Amino acid sequence: MQVKIRTDLDLLQRCLMIILWSAVTSYILSFLKWDFHTWNQMFLVVGLGASLVQSSLQLDIEDKSVLITGCDTGFGLVLAKHLHALGFKVFAGCLLADSDGAGATELRSIGGPDLHVIQLDVTKSEDWSNASVYIKEHLSTASAGLWGLVNNAGWATFGDVEWVSMSNFNKAMNINVNGVILGAKHMLPLLRKSKGRIVTITSGLGRFAVPTRSPYVASKYALEGFLDCLRYEMKSFGVSVSLLEPGNYIAGTNIFNEKFVMSQAELMWSEMSDEVKQVYGKDYFNKKVEVMRSYMNNGTKDISPVINSYTDALLDVFPQVRYQPMDLYFKVRCIIATHMPEKVYEILYL
Incomplete structure (x- = not known):
């Protein structure tokens, strides 16, 4: 087992999704127990930590x-x-x-x-x-x-x-x-x-x-x-x-x-x-x-x-x-194409 620290856009995208998910989930759970910041800090530590470890371990x-x-x-x-x-x-x-x-x-x-x-x-x-x-x-x-x-x-x-x-x-x-x-x-x-x-x-x-x-x-x-x-x-x-x-x-x-x-x-x-x-x-x-x-x-x-x-x-x-070994332009384009309405992609890129 070896460790390789990654700094690519795949990892950045994954971390941004964790941050977004953490914010939304923490907001909802704050109505049930604890406050937003407690939930958010817990999710960020666990989520980002797991993501970094997952992307770094190699055989x-x-x-x-x-x-x-x-x-x-x-x-x-x-x-x-x-x-x-x-x-x-x-x-x-x-x-x-x-x-x-x-x-x-x-x-x-x-x-x-x-x-x-x-x-x-x-x-x-x-x-x-x-x-x-x-x-x-x-x-x-x-x-x-x-x-x-x-x-x-x-x-x-x-x-x-x-x-x-x-x-x-x-x-x-x-x-x-x-x-x-x-x-x-x-x-x-x-x-x-x-x-x-x-x-x-x-x-x-x-x-x-x-x-x-x-x-x-x-x-x-x-x-x-x-x-x-x-x-x-x-x-x-x-x-x-x-x-x-x-x-x-x-x-x-x-x-x-x-x-x-x-x-x-x-x-x-x-x-x-x-x-x-x-x-x-x-x-x-x-x-x-x-x-x-x-x-x-x-x-x-x-x-x-x-x-x-x-x-x-x-x-x-x-x-x-x-x-996805892409530059930032293609990374953003791919996210828009796969996660947003088709019309948005057509207006921006076609």
């Missing part, structure tokens, strides 16, 4: 092993190196492992007995089966099973509903949702043995929607629903299921770059019917494309909050259901 790494998907680039590549440096046995799933992709090559160059690069296309059941066999063969003898499954692989595109092809809608659902379902089905036998963790990245856009992102948003909303069901089902087995809902880290992950945005835009325009082109017009279309290009530079470049949240979800003694 020792010991012989824990973790499988991470999507380690070719971005979060997955950085996380694999980070967890390996901490002392985890890491199985890094790469889409391009068999074809010597840049990410797989970089991870292999690190070497060592506790970093394994494996071929893993999350949409292929055969790859998951092979990964399961490989992991069983390479788990340490002291390990009860696989401690963590980190579902990091994902795919995103953009465009209004009438612009996006069904193949792109299907691709988003297949990678972002079906890939996670396949992973759960194949890895749960190993995770149940260790009473381990499933940690999955969704998005802030799994909590609130925005225009021109329907393929991505639809897949993330579906993923949130699936993971809630899985979390309820796994409680009796001692397997924790946590979600990461990050803000805008496009600038730090290169999930969208100039080449990708422009190629998607050209493909969408070329595949649109004449009627759709006429209704929307090229000027409107170009404005939407420019918005996506702006996201590449306006997001947070420092991805360490996401890496820290992944690590916390794997090690917290009391893992949160949702970790």
Whole structure:
């Protein structure tokens, strides 16, 4: 057991909710017994103290092993190196492992007995089966099973509903949702043995929607629903299921770059019917494309909050259901979207 003092916005939100709850409850109880300040002080001491302790206690790494998907680039590549440096046995799933992709090559160059690069296309059941066999063969003898499954692989595109092809809608659902379902089905036998963790990245856009992102948003909303069901089902087995809902880290992950945005835009325009082109017009279309290009530079470049949240979800003694590595803008936006009338969100953000 170890202690890690947290200072993130998740803890701040939790403390503010305790303060609010304490004030309301103390006011009501003051009519029955004692005064407001007595009740309020008692609730604040107990509530804030418990919250701080709950967020600070972490497990020792010991012989824990973790499988991470999507380690070719971005979060997955950085996380694999980070967890390996901490002392985890890491199985890094790469889409391009068999074809010597840049990410797989970089991870292999690190070497060592506790970093394994494996071929893993999350949409292929055969790859998951092979990964399961490989992991069983390479788990340490002291390990009860696989401690963590980190579902990091994902795919995103953009465009209004009438612009996006069904193949792109299907691709988003297949990678972002079906890939996670396949992973759960194949890895749960190993995770149940260790009473381990499933940690999955969704998005802030799994909590609130925005225009021109329907393929991505639809897949993330579906993923949130699936993971809630899985979390309820796994409680009796001692397997924790946590979600990461990050803000805008496009600038730090290169999930969208100039080449990708422009190629998607050209493909969408070329595949649109004449009627759709006429209704929307090229000027409107170009404005939407420019918005996506702006996201590449306006997001947070420092991805360490996401890496820290992944690590916390794997090690917290009391893992949160949702970790939200967001800046203050997205944190407030998420609270407004999920706790206030829809009209308020539309007025402020759309």
